[in-house]
Amino acid sequence: MALKGLDIFKITPKTNCKDCGNPTCMAFAMKVAQGAIALDKCPHLSDEVKAQLSEATAPPMKTIKLGVGAEEHTLGGETVLARHEKTFVSKNLFAFTVGDAMSDEANEAAFASTVVDYERIGERMYVELINVKFGGDSARYLELVKRAAGLGRTLILSVSDAAVAKEALELTKGTRPLLNGASAANAAEMAALAKEYAALLGVSAANLDELYDTVAEIEKTGFKDLVLDVSSASAGEAFADAVQIRRAALKNNDRTFGYPSLVDVGAIAPGDEDMQCALAALFTVKYGSIVVMEKMSYASALPLYGLRQNIFTDPQKPMRVEPGIYPLNGADENSVCAITVDFALTYFVVSGEMERSGVPVNLLISDAGGYSVLTAWAAGKFSASSIAKFINEEVAPKVKSRTLILPGKVAVLQGEVAEKLPDWKVVVGTREAIELVKFLKEM
Amino acid sequence: MPFKRTPQKFNAAINAMTLGTGDNAVTIGGASVLPLYSFDGDIGNAPKIGVEISDLGLEGECVGMTEFYAGASTPAEMAAKAEKMPGADFVCLRLEGADPNGHNRSVEECVEIAKAVAGAISLPLVIEGCKNNEKDAELFEKIAAALEGKNVLFLSAKEENHKSVGAAVGLAYAQKVGAESSVDINLAKQLNVLLTQLGVKAENIAMNLGSAAAGYGFEYVASTMDRVKAAALGQNDAMLQMPVITPVASEAWSVKEAMVDEADFPEWGPQEDRGVRMEIATAAACLACGSDAVILKHPRSVATISAMVAALK
Numbered sequence: 001m002a003l004k005g006l007d008i009f010k011i012t013p014k015t016n017c018k019d020c021g022n023p024t025c026m027a028f029a030m031k032v033a034q035g036a037i038a039l040d041k042c043p044h045l046s047d048e049v050k051a052q053l054s055e056a057t058a059p060p061m062k063t064i065k066l067g068v069g070a071e072e073h074t075l076g077g078e079t080v081l082a083r084h085e086k087t088f089v090s091k092n093l094f095a096f097t098v099g100d101a102m103s104d105e106a107n108e109a110a111f112a113s114t115v116v117d118y119e120r121i122g123e124r125m126y127v128e129l130i131n132v133k134f135g136g137d138s139a140r141y142l143e144l145v146k147r148a149a150g151l152g153r154t155l156i157l158s159v160s161d162a163a164v165a166k167e168a169l170e171l172t173k174g175t176r177p178l179l180n181g182a183s184a185a186n187a188a189e190m191a192a193l194a195k196e197y198a199a200l201l202g203v204s205a206a207n208l209d210e211l212y213d214t215v216a217e218i219e220k221t222g223f224k225d226l227v228l229d230v231s232s233a234s235a236g237e238a239f240a241d242a243v244q245i246r247r248a249a250l251k252n253n254d255r256t257f258g259y260p261s262l263v264d265v266g267a268i269a270p271g272d273e274d275m276q277c278a279l280a281a282l283f284t285v286k287y288g289s290i291v292v293m294e295k296m297s298y299a300s301a302l303p304l305y306g307l308r309q310n311i312f313t314d315p316q317k318p319m320r321v322e323p324g325i326y327p328l329n330g331a332d333e334n335s336v337c338a339i340t341v342d343f344a345l346t347y348f349v350v351s352g353e354m355e356r357s358g359v360p361v362n363l364l365i366s367d368a369g370g371y372s373v374l375t376a377w378a379a380g381k382f383s384a385s386s387i388a389k390f391i392n393e394e395v396a397p398k399v400k401s402r403t404l405i406l407p408g409k410v411a412v413l414q415g416e417v418a419e420k421l422p423d424w425k426v427v428v429g430t431r432e433a434i435e436l437v438k439f440l441k442e443m
Numbered sequence: 444m445p446f447k448r449t450p451q452k453f454n455a456a457i458n459a460m461t462l463g464t465g466d467n468a469v470t471i472g473g474a475s476v477l478p479l480y481s482f483d484g485d486i487g488n489a490p491k492i493g494v495e496i497s498d499l500g501l502e503g504e505c506v507g508m509t510e511f512y513a514g515a516s517t518p519a520e521m522a523a524k525a526e527k528m529p530g531a532d533f534v535c536l537r538l539e540g541a542d543p544n545g546h547n548r549s550v551e552e553c554v555e556i557a558k559a560v561a562g563a564i565s566l567p568l569v570i571e572g573c574k575n576n577e578k579d580a581e582l583f584e585k586i587a588a589a590l591e592g593k594n595v596l597f598l599s600a601k602e603e604n605h606k607s608v609g610a611a612v613g614l615a616y617a618q619k620v621g622a623e624s625s626v627d628i629n630l631a632k633q634l635n636v637l638l639t640q641l642g643v644k645a646e647n648i649a650m651n652l653g654s655a656a657a658g659y660g661f662e663y664v665a666s667t668m669d670r671v672k673a674a675a676l677g678q679n680d681a682m683l684q685m686p687v688i689t690p691v692a693s694e695a696w697s698v699k700e701a702m703v704d705e706a707d708f709p710e711w712g713p714q715e716d717r718g719v720r721m722e723i724a725t726a727a728a729c730l731a732c733g734s735d736a737v738i739l740k741h742p743r744s745v746a747t748i749s750a751m752v753a754a755l756k
Contacts, residue, residue, distance in 0.1 A: 082673070084666040115710065120658075212446035235754040240482035244448065252449055274747040277720045281657065281727035282751070285665065299716035302700040303724035306658015313662050345660040352699050438544075 005033040013044045061258045067154030075260035091312040093128045095292040101135025113296040125305040134159035169197040191223045204229035231264040246287040260289030319344035320370035331360035338405035341368035349433045359440040366390040384416035405429040450483040453676040463567025471735045472686030478733040491532035493738040494525040498540045505715040519559035526566040530749030535569040542573040557586045569596045576604040584611035599623030613643035626653035626663040628670045635682045650685045656698045657724045668732035686735035695722040
């Protein structure tokens with residue numbers, strides 16, 4: 001159970017020595033209770049007290065690293081059930097599936113998922129994980145493991161046979177894969193393997209009660225790098241389990257379920273890519289840490305990765321795009337320039353409408369602190385001086401056109417901008433992005 | 444030791460609202476648990492799916508759409524096919540052509556189209572305007588009168604035109620009023636308060652909290668819906684207990700990912716697949732966040748989302 005600030009206060013030295021950086025022991029205790037700082041910031045607590053309390057003050061959901069080096073991903077560590085309460089911290093990861101029981105053709109189609117690789121607002125969008133599923137043919141399985149391991153992604157080894165698992169782990173040594181194959185029947189053996197090879201361990205069960213017991217069993221061995229596999233034949237059950245696990249951990253402080261989850265939507269809707277896309281979206285919004293699909297195509301990736309990027313944005317930090325010149329519709333140095341702010345939503349809406357117009361435009365994104373046009377203007381981050389400075393330093397040397405379109409919402413800036421940029425023709429654009437198509441075509 | 448289940452129950456519920464009349468009436472809302480949490484308790488009426496057709500027909504639509512509506516040349520003929528689409532719970536007529544900056548179709552013409560559509564279907568009807576506040580107000584008043592007794596939902600009354608829309612649709616002709624706000628819990632509540640002060644009964648209001656395609660600011664949609672449901676159920680806020688209806692098709696099919704030709708972005712693959720998946724992913728996310736009904740248009744999207752809803756019941 002979580003401790004209240006007062007409980008923690010009772011075991012502090014109560015000397016208000018400020019060694020922890022807080023004005024009083026009470027302030028320190030309150031912050032520890034909120035999870036804002038760690039208990040060991042206080043140098044005066046005995047080890048005995050620390051050990052006793054660290055368990056109680058540990059975060060409700062474990063943070064676990066999967067993969068190594070550039071392919072290291074963080075799972076778990078969530079503290080809230082809804083993003084507006086604070087923020088979600090670890091975006092869900094996607095996987096595609098290959099297996100020895102699948103045809104060569106199906107495996108090739110799945111491996112083709114690696115073509116999905118692009119950037120969106122500073123984030124690389126690709127399938128981070130490959131799920132290699134064991135179906136009985138160990139020689140063929142290990143060949144697939146070898147091939148998948150060479151693709152620069154982290155593997156999920158879906159195998160419950162300990163002997164095969166050991167060989168697969170040997171092939172992926174040092175890459176911190178996820179060994180997804182523990183159940184009530186083989187928990188101890190699999191936990192020992194995962195520990196030996198520093199892998200994560202996926203645990204599954206017939207129902208939540210059995211899963212709960214199995215996790216408790218494995219925790220007794222001291223191994224806690226677990227992932228809870230909630231895959232089930234039914235979407236409803238998988239969803240119910242994913243929600244109840246996350247809620248038990250975060251709302252009811254039940255640490256036995258304080259682990260990331262995995263759901264194989266490919267197994268729920270085999271061969272139905274539309275349904276897999278729907279379920280992947282559902283589990284992106286609600287509590288799937290790893291979403292396994294049969295394969296990934298651009299058609300599914302574009303909405304799913306966009307959705308994930310939205311959901312895992314910190315509500316206190318707006319998404320920003322890189323300031324610079326974005327040539328649209330084949331614009332060159334002679335095409336007109338239109339300026340706006342670096343708030344990602346503004347960029348997407350404005351660039352989308354401009355592309356729809358088909359008119360070549362150099363869209364200029366200025367550094368406005370990630371705010372929308374009016375907010376940035378009110379905060380002084382999108383002013384005549386900031387626009388003039390950006391144009392003179394970044395744009396004028398690269399673009400020959402001397403026509404600049406301002407957002408209609410800051411029409412008031414026109415005079416001042418024109419004064420500061422005497423060789424530019426400053427035009428007031430539309431108030432709403434939706435009017436841009438007509439505006440640009442008639443320009 | 445078995446896992447201790449702690450269902451999250453509330454002593455409040457989302458209003459249930461019935462659209463249409465008689466045997467084919469459809470009820471949305473009614474949940475007393477968080478969206479889709481059927482394992483916690485009563486989700487009331489499972490989310491419903493509307494099929495959108497436009498008065499402009501199939502201009503610019505992809506093959507899956509033109510094939511489905513093959514042989515239908517008028518909105519009424521399209522509506523008759525739309526209500527047969529597997530997974531359809533109601534039909535939504537979008538009067539895009541009324542837009543004064545577009546086709547500027549007259550109010551009389553729109554009334555005729557709406558009457559013909561209503562006459563062609565037995566499922567409930569939802570009327571969507573052209574997003575021009577003045578024109579919508581005029582349009583809704585005349586259509587509400589023409590379809591009196593059919594229990595039609597009108598999308599939407601906004602802050603700017605809520606008085607005329609609320610008075611005509613909600614009071615004079617006792618139809619259902621959609622209250623549209625732009626992804627903000629306070630604006631949503633304020634509009635509901637204004638409409639009820641006008642005399643429109645709370646149970647005759649549905650909320651369109653605003654929508655966005657996946658990747659296009661959906662975080663605001665998600666958090667607004669999260670907060671609205673938390674207030675409606677957790678704090679028993681009667682001014683936020685209206686069911687939520689979200690038009691998904693119009694948003695999803697107008698983003699770049701769903702629109703650009705395969706010729707321009709060969710690696711992205713067929714345009715139709717991209718549009719369908721954008722619609723599906725957005726709709727699934729809306730339902731996960733709290734929409735009690737979504738409006739879609741492609742037959743594949745309607746089939747997939749209705750199957751997902753059935754699986755989660």
